[in-house]
Amino acid sequence: MADISIKGLHKTYPGSTELATNNVSLEVAEGEFMVLLGPSGCGKTTLLRMVAGLDFPDEGSISIGGRDVTYLPPQDRNLSMVFQSYAVFPHRKVRTNIGFGLVMKKVPRDELEKKVAWAADLLQLTPYLDRYPAQLSGGQRQRVAVARAIVMDADVLLMDEPLSNLDALLRLDFRAELKKIVQQLGSTTLYVTHDQVEAMSLSDRVAVMKKGQIAQLGHPITVYEEPADRFVGGFIGSPPMNFLEGRVTQQGALEVAGQSTDAPEFLARSAARSGGLPVMVGIRAENIYIEQRGAPGTLDATVDVVEPLGHATLLTVDLGGQVIKVQVASTVRVSPAEKVGLRFDQAAIRFFDTETQLGLTA
Amino acid sequence: MAAPDAPAAARPRPRPAAPRGRPPRKSSTSAAMLLIAPSIVFMTLLFGWPMVSGVLQAFGGPEGLTTANFSRMAQDPYFWSSVGNTLLLIVVMIPIQFVLALAMALLIRAKPRGSSVYFYIWAIPLAVSDLAAGLVWLTVFTDRGYLNSVLASVGMEPVSWLAYDNYASMFMAVLIAEVWRATSLVFVIVVAGLQSIPKDYEEAASVFGAGFWDRLFHVTLPLLRPSLQTALILRTILAFQTFAVALALTGQNFPLVVGETYRWYTGLQDANVASALALVVMAVSMVTAIGYLKLLRDQSEAPR
Numbered sequence: 001m002a003d004i005s006i007k008g009l010h011k012t013y014p015g016s017t018e019l020a021t022n023n024v025s026l027e028v029a030e031g032e033f034m035v036l037l038g039p040s041g042c043g044k045t046t047l048l049r050m051v052a053g054l055d056f057p058d059e060g061s062i063s064i065g066g067r068d069v070t071y072l073p074p075q076d077r078n079l080s081m082v083f084q085s086y087a088v089f090p091h092r093k094v095r096t097n098i099g100f101g102l103v104m105k106k107v108p109r110d111e112l113e114k115k116v117a118w119a120a121d122l123l124q125l126t127p128y129l130d131r132y133p134a135q136l137s138g139g140q141r142q143r144v145a146v147a148r149a150i151v152m153d154a155d156v157l158l159m160d161e162p163l164s165n166l167d168a169l170l171r172l173d174f175r176a177e178l179k180k181i182v183q184q185l186g187s188t189t190l191y192v193t194h195d196q197v198e199a200m201s202l203s204d205r206v207a208v209m210k211k212g213q214i215a216q217l218g219h220p221i222t223v224y225e226e227p228a229d230r231f232v233g234g235f236i237g238s239p240p241m242n243f244l245e246g247r248v249t250q251q252g253a254l255e256v257a258g259q260s261t262d263a264p265e266f267l268a269r270s271a272a273r274s275g276g277l278p279v280m281v282g283i284r285a286e287n288i289y290i291e292q293r294g295a296p297g298t299l300d301a302t303v304d305v306v307e308p309l310g311h312a313t314l315l316t317v318d319l320g321g322q323v324i325k326v327q328v329a330s331t332v333r334v335s336p337a338e339k340v341g342l343r344f345d346q347a348a349i350r351f352f353d354t355e356t357q358l359g360l361t362a
Numbered sequence: 363m364a365a366p367d368a369p370a371a372a373r374p375r376p377r378p379a380a381p382r383g384r385p386p387r388k389s390s391t392s393a394a395m396l397l398i399a400p401s402i403v404f405m406t407l408l409f410g411w412p413m414v415s416g417v418l419q420a421f422g423g424p425e426g427l428t429t430a431n432f433s434r435m436a437q438d439p440y441f442w443s444s445v446g447n448t449l450l451l452i453v454v455m456i457p458i459q460f461v462l463a464l465a466m467a468l469l470i471r472a473k474p475r476g477s478s479v480y481f482y483i484w485a486i487p488l489a490v491s492d493l494a495a496g497l498v499w500l501t502v503f504t505d506r507g508y509l510n511s512v513l514a515s516v517g518m519e520p521v522s523w524l525a526y527d528n529y530a531s532m533f534m535a536v537l538i539a540e541v542w543r544a545t546s547l548v549f550v551i552v553v554a555g556l557q558s559i560p561k562d563y564e565e566a567a568s569v570f571g572a573g574f575w576d577r578l579f580h581v582t583l584p585l586l587r588p589s590l591q592t593a594l595i596l597r598t599i600l601a602f603q604t605f606a607v608a609l610a611l612t613g614q615n616f617p618l619v620v621g622e623t624y625r626w627y628t629g630l631q632d633a634n635v636a637s638a639l640a641l642v643v644m645a646v647s648m649v650t651a652i653g654y655l656k657l658l659r660d661q662s663e664a665p666r
Contacts (some may be wrong), residue, residue, distance in 0.1 A: 054568075064384075080569065080570065081566070081570075089566075089580075104572050132468070148574055152570065158569075
């Protein structure tokens with residue numbers, strides 16, 4: 001086990017002018033489960049490949065456990081990795097697939113067999129040890145890929161979208177299983193995904209990436225509740241955060257959709273100084289409540305679409321020309337075209353700068 | 363037009379189920395026959411008939427069927443030396459060609475600057491006819507050829523590379539010419555095979571601690587097995603048929619089996635013995651191909 005320290009990584013792929021990673025720095029503590037989250041093309045896989053040694057950076061450094069590995073080939077880094085495509089060797093039985101890394105490390109035979117048996121048991125692969133990968137289902141192949149990675153006792157465990165090729169139900173099961181296994185091993189893990197639910201559920205910390213840079217790094221709940229900018233708020237959460245155009249007046253009122261409520265203290269102060277301040281108001285669907293039209297402290301709105309989801313009901317609501325999503329309990333009865341009042345949970349409202357899109361905090 | 367999703371029962375049945383279990387297939391069978399008829403005719407005319415007549419010729423004699431042609435063939439003083447030469451050439455040449463082709467294909471895959479140019483240059487011999495290749499190498503190895511000119515220019519005695527009493531150098535000349543000419547076939551097949559292997563396997567191997575040779579022997583070569591098998595079968599069968607290069611370089615001094623077929627047919631004007639020889643070559647080729655298929659069978663595809 002070891003920590004990972006990434007400093008100022010620049011990488012451009014040959015034939016491309018865009019930076020795949022742009023000055024990325026990241027510290028992963030020993031034993032930490034770090035998730036790299038972002039849309040496709042954001043550089044998360046490139047970053048992982050550079051940690052693995054499958055690609056080399058143009059600039060910057062990577063050290064694992066205090067050892068500079070920036071330009072070492074993968075086989076000299078003491079890593080293990082789970083690939084998106086599994087990359088389970090088709091010409092080898094499950095047993096030798098799992099033991100591959102140990103054979104390469106020249107681990108004595110009895111120890112090797114013990115470890116393979118342990119990993120196979122942990123991942124419920126014992127009955128399949130003498131089969132070829134072609135005789136396994138996708139989920140079983142995935143387990144072989146994970147088993148092959150965890151027998152290694154490597155300094156660092158890397159995972160590149162390991163669940164993305166599984167069907168939805170299997171993914172849910174295996175996600176919990178994976179979390180348990182990694183917690184048991186306690187290994188330093190760098191995990192790449194574009195699935196925000198995976199990121200939230202697995203990580204100790206999550207690094208949200210955008211266009212080759214880390215947009216926000218933090219505890220998953222913090223990232224969810226206090227997105228550092230509009231991109232993060234819009235990327236994490238289902239439905240994503242609502243954004244409303246608003247304005248803080250010089251008198252300290254927050255105007256949204258032609259109606260006004262009180263603005264928070266810090267915004268009112270800076271608005272008083274600048275004589276009015278345009279802001280982007282961010283609020284999550286579950287932090288908006290439906291009330292009677294005209295109740296004090298509510299905004300007048302009209303329900304557009306009602307989507308019952310079972311555990312909750314998702315409403316699409318027209319708020320003075322701006323469309324937002326509202327999630328209410330499934331017991332709430334509303335119908336389309338109904339005129340309602342919306343109450344925002346004041347503690348859950350986030351403000352963003354209209355120019356820089358960055359979050360505004362006190 | 364009938365709605366495509368109309369229930370099956372509502373659709374008009376093309377024909378009631380045949381009462382005695384014979385599927386109503388007659389018309390479609392004859393259409394299929396009609397479609398494959400041209401290729402059957404061509405195969406029969408151009409492949410089947412010559413083969414049958416060749417076999418008949420090999421066993422033919424003035425008084426009906428006989429094995430006399432085979433005994434004449436075996437008693438010929440050149441026969442066993444031609445068999446020996448052919449086998450020696452195959453045993454030495456095939457491994458050299460495979461190692462070279464694999465090395466070249468791996469170099470191309472590493473994508474150095476101008477790798478596509480190298481690919482075409484290395485594939486050129488594929489387009490050169492074997493007699494032409496033999497003649498090219500003749501200009502190198504002949505007594506007043508390029509090789510001796512080079513030797514003379516550095517002050518060394520010229521050597522009669524292709525003299526009949528210099529077996530080793532004669533063999534080397536044929537070997538070099540054949541390696542030059544025919545390695546590109548293996549190369550092209552191996553390049554195609556390498557391209558079909560996803561990069562992930564080697565990357566996974568290297569992450570799990572495999573160096574270059576480990577990756578080559580534990581991952582690349584096993585995954586390349588189908589391509590290698592194809593190349594091996596093709597190359598070995600074609601190597602049994604090596605002939606024009608040796609003829610151009612050495613005349614009759616380095617006899618090969620198919621060269622002997624040619625000599626019996628044109629020089630000795632005996633089509634029957636020539637056919638017998640050709641039949642032997644064919645039998646050996648088939649046995650070799652089956653042997654390779656059995657030997658190199660992929661176990662991961664074995665029945666479940």
